Amino acid sequence: MSFRNRMLAPLLVxxxxxxxxxxxxxxxxxxxxxxxxxxxxxxxxxxxxxxxxIHDPDYWSAxxxxxxxxxxxxxxxxxxxxxxxxxxxxQRWARNFTRSFLLSPMFVTPIxxxxxxxxxxxxxxxxxxxxxxxxxxxxxxxxVDRALFSLVVIDVWQWTPFMVLLLLAGLESLPRQPFEAARxxxxxxxxxxxxxxxxxxxxxxxxxxxxxxxxxxxxxxYVYAITRGGPGTQTQTAQYFIYQTGITFFKLxxxxxxxxxxxxxxxxxxxxxxxxxxxxxxx
Amino acid sequence: MTTAxxxxxxxxxxxxxxxVTGRSTWGIVGRLLLVAAFxxxxxxxxxxxxxxxxxxxQLNDPALLVFTPxxxxxxxxxxSGILQAAGRSAFVGVTTVTMSVLVGSMxxxxxxxxxxxxxxxxxxxxxxxxxxxxxxxxxxLAISFTLHVNDTLIAVIAAHLSFVxxxxxxxxIGFFDAVPRELEEQALVDGLGRFAAxxxxxxxxxxxxxxxxxxxGFVLSWNDLFYALILAPGSAATLPVxxxxxxxxxxxxxxxxxxxIVVSIVPVLIASFFIQRRLVRGISGGAxxx
Numbered sequence: 336m337s338f339r340n341r342m343l344a345p346l347l348v349x350x351x352x353x354x355x356x357x358x359x360x361x362x363x364x365x366x367x368x369x370x371x372x373x374x375x376x377x378x379x380x381x382x383x384x385x386x387x388x389i390h391d392p393d394y395w396s397a398x399x400x401x402x403x404x405x406x407x408x409x410x411x412x413x414x415x416x417x418x419x420x421x422x423x424x425x426q427r428w429a430r431n432f433t434r435s436f437l438l439s440p441m442f443v444t445p446i447x448x449x450x451x452x453x454x455x456x457x458x459x460x461x462x463x464x465x466x467x468x469x470x471x472x473x474x475x476x477x478x479v480d481r482a483l484f485s486l487v488v489i490d491v492w493q494w495t496p497f498m499v500l501l502l503l504a505g506l507e508s509l510p511r512q513p514f515e516a517a518r519x520x521x522x523x524x525x526x527x528x529x530x531x532x533x534x535x536x537x538x539x540x541x542x543x544x545x546x547x548x549x550x551x552x553x554x555x556x557y558v559y560a561i562t563r564g565g566p567g568t569q570t571q572t573a574q575y576f577i578y579q580t581g582i583t584f585f586k587l588x589x590x591x592x593x594x595x596x597x598x599x600x601x602x603x604x605x606x607x608x609x610x611x612x613x614x615x616x617x618x
Numbered sequence: 619m620t621t622a623x624x625x626x627x628x629x630x631x632x633x634x635x636x637x638v639t640g641r642s643t644w645g646i647v648g649r650l651l652l653v654a655a656f657x658x659x660x661x662x663x664x665x666x667x668x669x670x671x672x673x674x675x676q677l678n679d680p681a682l683l684v685f686t687p688x689x690x691x692x693x694x695x696x697x698s699g700i701l702q703a704a705g706r707s708a709f710v711g712v713t714t715v716t717m718s719v720l721v722g723s724m725x726x727x728x729x730x731x732x733x734x735x736x737x738x739x740x741x742x743x744x745x746x747x748x749x750x751x752x753x754x755x756x757x758x759l760a761i762s763f764t765l766h767v768n769d770t771l772i773a774v775i776a777a778h779l780s781f782v783x784x785x786x787x788x789x790x791i792g793f794f795d796a797v798p799r800e801l802e803e804q805a806l807v808d809g810l811g812r813f814a815a816x817x818x819x820x821x822x823x824x825x826x827x828x829x830x831x832x833x834x835g836f837v838l839s840w841n842d843l844f845y846a847l848i849l850a851p852g853s854a855a856t857l858p859v860x861x862x863x864x865x866x867x868x869x870x871x872x873x874x875x876x877x878x879i880v881v882s883i884v885p886v887l888i889a890s891f892f893i894q895r896r897l898v899r900g901i902s903g904g905a906x907x908x
Contacts (some may be wrong), residue, residue, distance in 0.1 A: 338812050339732035346725025346787060347735070349717070353779040354746045360757035371763060419655055422648035435891050437655055442890035444841045446858045447879040450865065451662045454669075454872065462665060462680040492658065504898040504906050524644055539906050546901065549748035556843050560865060574844070577752040582848055587756045594752040605745050612744065613737075615905035616795075 365591035372585060384592035394593055396568055397576035398600075404483060404572060405551045408490040409544060415491065416498025416543075421528075423499065424506050434503075441496040449560025452489045479566045486557045486570055494551070498543055505539030506532070538615035545608040552601060573597055663883075669876035677872050691873035700860060700878050704885075707857040710771055710846075711839040714778045715832050718786040723828060726790035727816055731799070740791070744903065746784035751844050754780055759848055769852045777845040782835040789834065792904030793827030794820070830896035833889050840886055857882050 336344070365384055369377045388394050419437065426433060440448070455461050456476040467474055476485040509532070517527045533540070555574040558564060564571035564579070577597070581590030669677060671687035728734035729743075755777070762773040797820055805815040821828075843858040851859060861882055864875035898906050 339728045339734040342724045342728035343734040345721045349721050349783060353776060353783055357754045357757035361753050364756055364760065369760065418651055422651050425648060426652060435894055437659055438894055439887055439890065440659055442837055442886045444858055444882045446843045446862050447882050450875060451666050451879060455662060455665055460678065460680055465680050500898060501906060508907060542902050542905055553750055574750065574752050581756050587760065591756050594750060597750050598753050601750060605748055609741050609744050612903055612905045
């Protein structure tokens with residue numbers, strides 16, 4: 336075996352064991368009626384679980400909820416993150432501390448973030464509703480038609496730093512000349528941003544948005560900590576719904592089929608991400 | 619004729635402002651935004667730290683800032699075995715990261731230098747990081763039942779390898795890409811074998827990158843709830859699973875929950891301060907050169 340393959344082989348073996356095998360096993364599960372309680376009765380049922388998943392309105396509702404969550408979160412994170420990155424680029428006082436501190440939410444255990452906000456936003460015990468009440472506003476953060484947006488706000492608190500991290504790096508690695516030329520020509524800051532900064536950052540923006548979208552798609556902890564899918568099924572996200580199907584109702588086969596359908600959808604985004612990364616790397 | 623010599627810092631300031639001076643409207647808006655962001659980030663941390671020193675009655679008054687602190691929550695939470703859970707989380711993190719760095723550094727080097735495995739391998743490594751965990755968790759559960767390792771750390775370590783290994787490898791590819799080839803070529807000319815050149819010349823150069831990858835991989839493992847909750851909900855529960863167990867509205871446990879949250883976030887926050895700058899190259903797999 337050549338040197339390069341000898342170096343790669345251990346990685347491939349471990350990767351196949353930790354990712355490849357479960358991935359194939361999961362596909363097998365999705366074709367069976369596997370039950371944790373009666374594993375002996377497992378047999379192949381063909382595409383039955385897929386048919387069941389596709390005809391389950393709750394599954395589609397969970398996908399819709401997840402889609403709305405991802406779009407809202409990532410768009411807000413992109414806008415707020417860009418504004419903060421531009422502000423941080425010019426900020427010089429206590430520079431390193433400010434940056435590290437503003438980036439810190441992305442490292443906090445998500446279940447802890449979920450629980451913190453559950454109580455911060457709680458009607459009786461929460462600081463924010465108490466403060467709002469003092470100015471005469473009553474707002475139930477986890478009420479009907481509001482809970483999903485509150486989860487978006489929590490996601491924005493935790494993950495805007497991720498956008499800031501990548502966008503700030505993108506801003507700081509831009510060449511100087513175009514900006515100097517724009518300044519000499521008297522271009523307005525907004526014009527410079529729209530016509531120079533954004534186009535030159537397109538690959539960073541694409542990579543940041545795609546990674547964040549794929550990550551937001553996995554949202555589970557906030558739902559588990561706060562709403563458990565409610566009110567009704569308004570915050571029942573795909574990851575949480577599949578968890579319930581597999582763990583609470585022991586339907587591992589159906590849950591695996593649902594996960595595989597989700598994977599097929601996500602795969603499109605992953606391929607786009609891969610192409611953007613390869614292109615940016617070779618540029 | 620006097621020529622003003624612009625010092626590098628003057629030039630830099632002029633560039634940073636890009637025609638926008640600190641006194642302009644945009645400069646002020648930017649500063650206000652940063653101040654606002656600072657308080658938005660700070661507030662939950664302050665609340666949870668204060669909460670960990672409040673009694674049940676004091677917790678019912680969320681706006682209370684000045685009070686006689688109590689250590690009861692901390693005593694209760696330490697007696698409840700939270701440190702053992704933190705120890706289990708640390709064990710899982712260190713084990714997965716060690717395996718990932720050992721195997722991942724060699725693999726990443728082969729991928730970065732020799733394009734080993736081709737595009738398919740790189741795609742697999744990227745895809746594994748962003749895969750929905752719901753796809754992999756049920757096989758891990760079924761296998762752990764078959765092997766009778768359900769509710770043990772072995773199951774959690776195996777599951778965490780499925781995302782820590784690709785993340786660490788991906789990071790390292792980005793860092794190896796940044797090492798100039800000439801250095802190893804010189805080492806080969808000097809008579810070192812190819813593995814020796816890797817171990818003695820290249821590895822020391824990417825040591826900071828390895829450190830950043832290891833810490834980031836550890837943070838991911840430490841923070842995971844989904845796999846740990848499903849594979850080890852009982853006696854081998856990791857810290858996030860234990861924290862999720864405080865999920866209740868009773869005041870006394872709210873205080874203990876705050877203390878448990880502090881235990882879980884302090885180590886990762888400290889660790890993260892050292893790696894933030896290097897994260898960019900790592901996360902983007904070398905696509906954002908920073």
